[in-house]
Amino acid sequence: MADYGAHEKDKPSFxxxxxxxxxxxxxxxxxxxxxxxxxxxxxxxxxxxxxxAHSDVYMFGAFMGYYIANSQVVxxxxxxxxxxxxxxxxxxxxxxxxxxxxxxxxxxxxxxTRTRFTLAFWLGILGAVFGDLLSHSAxxxxxxxxxxxxxxxxxxxxxxxxxxxxxxxxxxxxxxxxSLFLENGGQLVFGADPKFFPEVIPSASLxxxxxxxxxxxxxxxxxxxxxxxxxxxxxxxTKTGKAMRAVSYNxxxxxxxxxxxxxxxxxxxxxxxxxxxxxxxxxxxxYPKIDPLMGVMPGLxxxxxxVLGGIGNITGAMVGGLILGFAEVMAVGYGSSTYRDAxxxxxxxxxxxxxxxxxxxxxxxxxx
Amino acid sequence: xxxxxFWIVAILLLVGLQxxxxxxxxxxxxxxxxxxxxxxxLAVSLNLINGITGQFSIGHAGFYAIxxxxxxxxxTYGESSIRGIVSFLPRIGQDTVLLLAGIVVxxxxxxxxxxxxxxxxxxxRGDYLAIVTxxxxxIIRVVILNVDAIGGARGFxxxxxxxxxxxxxxxxxxxxxxxVIRNLVNSSYxxxxxxxxxxxxxxxxxxxxxxxxKVLSFVISSMFAGxxxxxFGHYTAYLNPNSFTFITSFYLIIMIVxxxxxxxxxxxxxxxxxxxxxxxxxxxxxxxxxxxSILLVLVMLYRPQGLMGAGEMFRTKRKAxxxxx
Numbered sequence: 197m198a199d200y201g202a203h204e205k206d207k208p209s210f211x212x213x214x215x216x217x218x219x220x221x222x223x224x225x226x227x228x229x230x231x232x233x234x235x236x237x238x239x240x241x242x243x244x245x246x247x248x249a250h251s252d253v254y255m256f257g258a259f260m261g262y263y264i265a266n267s268q269v270v271x272x273x274x275x276x277x278x279x280x281x282x283x284x285x286x287x288x289x290x291x292x293x294x295x296x297x298x299x300x301x302x303x304x305x306x307x308x309t310r311t312r313f314t315l316a317f318w319l320g321i322l323g324a325v326f327g328d329l330l331s332h333s334a335x336x337x338x339x340x341x342x343x344x345x346x347x348x349x350x351x352x353x354x355x356x357x358x359x360x361x362x363x364x365x366x367x368x369x370x371x372x373x374x375s376l377f378l379e380n381g382g383q384l385v386f387g388a389d390p391k392f393f394p395e396v397i398p399s400a401s402l403x404x405x406x407x408x409x410x411x412x413x414x415x416x417x418x419x420x421x422x423x424x425x426x427x428x429x430x431x432x433x434t435k436t437g438k439a440m441r442a443v444s445y446n447x448x449x450x451x452x453x454x455x456x457x458x459x460x461x462x463x464x465x466x467x468x469x470x471x472x473x474x475x476x477x478x479x480x481x482x483y484p485k486i487d488p489l490m491g492v493m494p495g496l497x498x499x500x501x502x503v504l505g506g507i508g509n510i511t512g513a514m515v516g517g518l519i520l521g522f523a524e525v526m527a528v529g530y531g532s533s534t535y536r537d538a539x540x541x542x543x544x545x546x547x548x549x550x551x552x553x554x555x556x557x558x559x560x561x562x563x564x
Numbered sequence: 565x566x567x568x569x570f571w572i573v574a575i576l577l578l579v580g581l582q583x584x585x586x587x588x589x590x591x592x593x594x595x596x597x598x599x600x601x602x603x604x605x606l607a608v609s610l611n612l613i614n615g616i617t618g619q620f621s622i623g624h625a626g627f628y629a630i631x632x633x634x635x636x637x638x639x640t641y642g643e644s645s646i647r648g649i650v651s652f653l654p655r656i657g658q659d660t661v662l663l664l665a666g667i668v669v670x671x672x673x674x675x676x677x678x679x680x681x682x683x684x685x686x687x688x689r690g691d692y693l694a695i696v697t698x699x700x701x702x703i704i705r706v707v708i709l710n711v712d713a714i715g716g717a718r719g720f721x722x723x724x725x726x727x728x729x730x731x732x733x734x735x736x737x738x739x740x741x742x743x744v745i746r747n748l749v750n751s752s753y754x755x756x757x758x759x760x761x762x763x764x765x766x767x768x769x770x771x772x773x774x775x776x777x778k779v780l781s782f783v784i785s786s787m788f789a790g791x792x793x794x795x796f797g798h799y800t801a802y803l804n805p806n807s808f809t810f811i812t813s814f815y816l817i818i819m820i821v822x823x824x825x826x827x828x829x830x831x832x833x834x835x836x837x838x839x840x841x842x843x844x845x846x847x848x849x850x851x852x853x854x855x856x857s858i859l860l861v862l863v864m865l866y867r868p869q870g871l872m873g874a875g876e877m878f879r880t881k882r883k884a885x886x887x888x889x
Contacts (some may be wrong), residue, residue, distance in 0.1 A: 328851075374857070384850045548688060553692075
């Protein structure tokens with residue numbers, strides 16, 4: 197660590213402990229990035245789409261965790277215990293999975309295959325928002341939604357159908373649109389001011405050989421590892437996972453082989469979103485302040501992690517997340533914290549310059 | 565001859581508008597008009613790299629920021645020495661020299677930054693290029709955030725106000741940007757850019773130096789983004805790094821895609837539409853962006869080629885004849 201000596205005032209005997217401490221911080225931060233990165237990389241694998249809305253699913257997961265943990269039922273039944281943590285985690289993951297599938301069904305699928313009720317869905321939401329704006333009452337919201345849905349159905353009956361998207365840029369703008377929608381919808385529904393995530397698991401610190409370990413960091417690490425192992429088992433050893441790999445290898449060929457590709461893509465979104473929600477809750481355990489824009493930066497960095505590892509590659513996303521978390525914590529610990537948000541991108545640029553496909557990415561052969 | 569006439573008429577019209585418009589529409593709408601002009605410069609320049617050369621960049625806000633800060637630092641720190649050099653001019657002439665010097669420096673600095681970013685990153689393709697440009701944009705922002713001489717996180721204030729004539733200057737540069745990029749697209753350079761977009765391998769086989777043209781288009785695009793930034797900084801007389809996040813780049817991409825990727829007129833329509841709509845409904849707070857995002861999704865689902873499509877609406881006779889034959 198000679199290079200950093202100038203900044204370190206600690207005695208040499210403490211330096212190794214500090215380093216180990218930072219290592220643990222880095223790994224727990226990195227595993228949270230990895231959880232979010234997995235969703236990006238899986239969706240990219242099957243659709244070739246940078247799903248910008250993913251970072252907001254992460255935010256949504258944290259908020260769902262917040263509401264479940266603060267609900268009467270959970271408070272009375274479990275209090276602050278492991279049981280509460282499990283309920284919060286699974287509930288938020290399930291709700292976020294539903295959100296992910298909704299996004300896929302109403303925002304991404306219409307550009308791919310012919311679907312119904314797209315217009316009704318979006319106009320219904322638009323109507324509900326307008327109803328709220330004009331009347332500020334539940335009745336207004338319901339009437340607005342009804343009018344919107346009716347207009348959407350009418351439009352569809354009149355022959356207004358989404359157009360098959362040839363360019364991927366249009367799909368990307370849809371993703372940005374959904375992301376903006378979730379962020380601003382979140383400010384509308386959850387409120388713009390930050391909220392504090394309840395301490396579902398009481399924090400304690402363990403002293404292991406001079407090393408001060410925070411139990412919550414260990415929980416973050418442990419849960420992330422378990423989820424990643426589970427995902428690996430699903431992807432590599434189940435029939436669904438095999439179908440996912442087939443779709444990601446070649447969507448059209450997979451369809452020809454009798455795979456219900458729409459179902460597999462929806463499942464991919466569900467898995468990715470559930471993992472993002474888990475990431476949201478785990479990060480909220482460490483940094484309890486949550487707000488509707490909390491997903492923007494972590495989401496972007498997780499995407500960088502996915503690209504770093506080689507986008508579309510599940511192991512790559514995990515490796516990329518860990519490298520990123522580690523690099524960030526080290527840079528903040530031994531350098532300047534004001535440059536924190538740039539570290540991820542500097543690492544990304546450096547790695548891509550030397551390995552344009554990412555660390556684990558396969559080199560693509562250019563074909564005419 | 566016709567060209568000179570065009571510019572004379574345009575300048576006279578702009579001067580006329582400048583003196584009358586703010587009286588007609590009031591300060592608030594006047595500000596919207598100026599912001600629209602700046603966004604047109606940014607969108608049209610971004611369209612050169614994204615729509616015409618087909619390279620996917622989402623880091624435009626970075627070059628916009630470089631232009632804004634470069635020109636603001638020049639006029640803030642170099643004001644007295646530049647005034648000293650041109651002290652023979654009246655006050656308004658000195659101001660104009662300062663303003664133009666700021667714009668030129670902004671264009672050059674942003675162009676150099678574009679070169680530095682473009683050479684390494686344009687080796688990458690598609691989404692990798694996108695994320696690297698986004699990364700460079702964010703790096704630029706974080707660096708600005710950390711330089712105290714230009715305000716850092718507090719923002720860069722006390723930029724001297726050099727002109728009351730901003731409508732004139734902004735729209736003069738809108739005209740310059742649009743005509744330069746339009747002429748470029750119609751030249752042999754433009755055909756090289758389009759050939760890279762349509763099929764990079766075929767273009768290379770036909771002898772187009774693809775790397776050179778990609779970097780060239782990136783540099784030109786960055787230079788105009790720098791000009792836009794310079795005008796923005798001079799107009800608002802205050803810069804904050806938060807105006808230059810990747811969200812700004814996203815909005816620029818939305819403008820060019822909504823308008824129709826690859827169409828210059830489309831970029832103009834997109835820039836006008838999005839700036840005006842977002843500014844006019846500012847009073848609705850969160851409702852505004854919820855509605856906007858839903859409409860954005862719907863437009864992209866029901867009209868993915870953008871409002872204008874890829875073509876231009878009013879083509880000159882010669883081009884129409886070429887297209888027919």
